[in-house]
Amino acid sequence: xxxxxxxxxxxxxxxxxxxxxxxxxxxxxxxxxxxxxxxxxxxxxxxxxxxxxxxxxxxxxxxxxxxxxxxxxxxxxxxxxxxxxxxxxxxxxxxxxxxxxxxxxxxxxxxxxxxxxxxxxxxxxxxxxxxxxxxxxxxxxxxxxxxxxxxxxxxxxxxxxxxxxxxxxxxxxxxxxxxxxxxxxxxxxxxxxxxxxxxxxxxxxxxxxxxxxxxxxxxxxxxxxxxxxxxxxxxxxxxxxxxxxxxxxxxxxxxxxxxxxxxxxxxxxx
Amino acid sequence: xxxxxxxxxxxxxxxxxxxxxxxxxxxxxxxxxxxxxxxxxxxxxxxxxxxxxxxxxxxxxxxxxxxxxxxxxxxxxxxxxxxxxxxxxxxxxxxxxxxxxxxxxxxxxxxxxxxxxxxxxxxxxxxxxxxxxxxxxxxxxxxxxxxxxxxxxxxxxxxxxxxxxxxxxxxxxxxxxxxxxxxxxxxxxxxxxxxxxxxxxxxxxxxxxxxxxxxxxxxxxxxxxxxxxxxxxxxxxxxxxxxxxxxxxxxxxxxxxxxxxxxxxxxxxxxxxxxxxxxxxxxxxxxxxxxxxxxxxxxxxxxx
Ligand SMILES: Nc1ncnc2c1ncn2[C@@H]1O[C@H](COP(=O)(O)OP(=O)(O)OP(=O)(O)O)[C@@H](O)[C@H]1O
Ligand SMILES: [Mg+2]
Numbered sequence: 001x002x003x004x005x006x007x008x009x010x011x012x013x014x015x016x017x018x019x020x021x022x023x024x025x026x027x028x029x030x031x032x033x034x035x036x037x038x039x040x041x042x043x044x045x046x047x048x049x050x051x052x053x054x055x056x057x058x059x060x061x062x063x064x065x066x067x068x069x070x071x072x073x074x075x076x077x078x079x080x081x082x083x084x085x086x087x088x089x090x091x092x093x094x095x096x097x098x099x100x101x102x103x104x105x106x107x108x109x110x111x112x113x114x115x116x117x118x119x120x121x122x123x124x125x126x127x128x129x130x131x132x133x134x135x136x137x138x139x140x141x142x143x144x145x146x147x148x149x150x151x152x153x154x155x156x157x158x159x160x161x162x163x164x165x166x167x168x169x170x171x172x173x174x175x176x177x178x179x180x181x182x183x184x185x186x187x188x189x190x191x192x193x194x195x196x197x198x199x200x201x202x203x204x205x206x207x208x209x210x211x212x213x214x215x216x217x218x219x220x221x222x223x224x225x226x227x228x229x230x231x232x233x234x235x236x237x238x239x240x241x242x243x244x245x246x247x248x249x250x251x252x253x254x255x256x257x258x259x260x261x262x263x264x265x266x267x268x269x270x
Numbered sequence: 271x272x273x274x275x276x277x278x279x280x281x282x283x284x285x286x287x288x289x290x291x292x293x294x295x296x297x298x299x300x301x302x303x304x305x306x307x308x309x310x311x312x313x314x315x316x317x318x319x320x321x322x323x324x325x326x327x328x329x330x331x332x333x334x335x336x337x338x339x340x341x342x343x344x345x346x347x348x349x350x351x352x353x354x355x356x357x358x359x360x361x362x363x364x365x366x367x368x369x370x371x372x373x374x375x376x377x378x379x380x381x382x383x384x385x386x387x388x389x390x391x392x393x394x395x396x397x398x399x400x401x402x403x404x405x406x407x408x409x410x411x412x413x414x415x416x417x418x419x420x421x422x423x424x425x426x427x428x429x430x431x432x433x434x435x436x437x438x439x440x441x442x443x444x445x446x447x448x449x450x451x452x453x454x455x456x457x458x459x460x461x462x463x464x465x466x467x468x469x470x471x472x473x474x475x476x477x478x479x480x481x482x483x484x485x486x487x488x489x490x491x492x493x494x495x496x497x498x499x500x501x502x503x504x505x506x507x508x509x510x511x512x513x514x515x516x517x518x519x520x521x522x523x524x525x526x527x528x529x530x531x532x533x534x535x536x537x538x539x540x541x542x543x544x545x546x547x548x549x550x551x552x553x554x555x556x557x558x559x560x561x562x563x564x565x566x567x568x569x570x571x572x573x574x
Binding site: 094095098117120121123124127128129131132136137138139140141142160 | 422423424425427428430431434435437438439503504505506
């Protein structure tokens with residue numbers, strides 16, 4: 001078997017007839033001397049879950065931040081198949097980016113301190129999203145925050161507690177509620193269960209799976225835990241040193257890894 | 271020819287106390303502030319013979335606006351006769367030759383701490399409000415450079431979030447004075463610590479308002495006929511203080527903002543906060559030929 005550091009030819013699943021929701025082409029990003037992303041391309045189809053695995057520092061979080069328009073690459077093109085947003089999303093101005101992020105993309109960070117206002121109430125954290133999108137009715141804010149928290153299987157009797165007072169699993173549920181409150185077309189999850197104990201992790205994954213089933217949300221999930229990726233992802237992208245070294249259907253990657261690095265990864269797990 | 275004939279006679283200070291370059295800088299910033307209503311403009315706050323925090327920001331704006339024909343009124347919490355108001359007023363007239371007044375309707379420039387007079391201001395009057403803390407985002411964002419970016423992005427979700435949480439916790443909006451308000455549909459400002467009662471007076475007003483913070487070195491403006499809308503939820507109406515039914519125990523006027531005066535027996539008496547309106551009412555009742563101008567509130571209600 002030949003191992004190269006270049007990406008294997010990108011093959012869209014054969015039966016896919018709809019165009020991809022997310023298309024990223026040739027994204028590169030350096031931070032000083034560090035090459036965080038090198039010519040990364042990715043596609044995600046509507047309703048699909050793309051899993052991204054890779055060792056620490058391989059650029060997974062950086063890629064997700066690009067998808068959330070928090071950062072701009074040195075080169076690259078990013079499109080979402082939204083009727084009102086043709087063109088490269090990296091060319092949008094700050095204002096348009098912020099609106100797009102707030103209303104069409106949801107994100108759950110590994111570290112809840114990044115994603116949540118810890119000193120505000122949990123329901124308020126969700127309500128803030130709705131406020132940014134222009135909701136100005138108190139009753140509607142309250143009702144929609146409650147719905148989103150409920151959908152994330154957050155215990156509603158604690159909806160006005162501050163995240164700082166909550167357990168890690170509950171904090172992730174608040175982040176999730178905030179992310180899905182505006183019914184985004186794309187949900188980005190950066191190590192959503194890392195740092196949770198195994199039983200809580202399983203519960204959060206259950207919630208994510210259920211959401212995915214009920215709402216057919218398109219998701220991109222990053223994890224260094226192959227178990228998580230195996231449970232969640234339809235397709236998997238393997239990253240190493242800022243490059244995509246392999247990608248394919250989840251089963252294919254797990255059963256028949258092609259790239260050296262992926263083989264090591266899969267075997268280490270087994 | 272003597273040297274004396276070539277120079278101006280010695281003067282203790284420039285006209286209006288501030289030197290020409292200070293005034294020029296302030297005027298520039300004041301014009302910018304008018305051009306972008308509600309947006310805070312940084313300025314180089316100068317030394318004035320008063321401690322920062324006592325209205326030096328307002329004072330600098332007023333000094334820049336003064337001319338010999340100006341008529342100045344200065345109030346502190348509605349009163350013309352408080353020590354601070356009286357000394358600012360006499361300082362202003364001393365350095366500019368402007369006339370002092372207590373009468374809102376006569377003044378051309380009104381400098382105020384924490385109140386807007388009850389008599390309506392006209393297009394030929396300028397209101398200068400002293401501001402201790404100009405940044406409405408401070409309670410939600412301690413980092414001021416981030417706060418500035420939030421203004422640039424019109425990212426005010428967290429201000430609404432505070433109101434949301436007040437209603438969740440207490441069943442109503444608890445924000446009292448300095449109620450955050452959206453100016454011209456774009457920038458949220460702190461209207462200085464005026465009570466909620468006074469905020470609607472700024473909305474589509476005929477007069478120009480400057481708000482200036484000397485310690486924080488920021489000034490902003492509400493030009494005439496500009497929308498000033500307190501942040502409120504569509505289903506939780508804005509409420510002013512419950513003063514409409516109170517009567518002033520000295521002048522007998524009612525329907526205006528009142529100060530509460532605790533009495534020896536534990537009860538409270540009320541006194542109209544705009545003290546000169548009270549004085550005018552009393553003198554009118556005594557038969558003096560006094561003209562009380564039209565007021566913003568009529569019978570305790572603000573006409574829409
Ligand atoms: N803002 C930044 N400034 C400088 N370097 C950065 C920045 N963001 C990322 N990097 C660098 O880019 C590389 C990729 O980082 P990234 O966080 O994307 O890795 P990761 O795959 O998410 O790793 P982990 O599994 O540990 O979270 C790292 O070497 C990191 O130090
Ligand atoms: Mg990471």
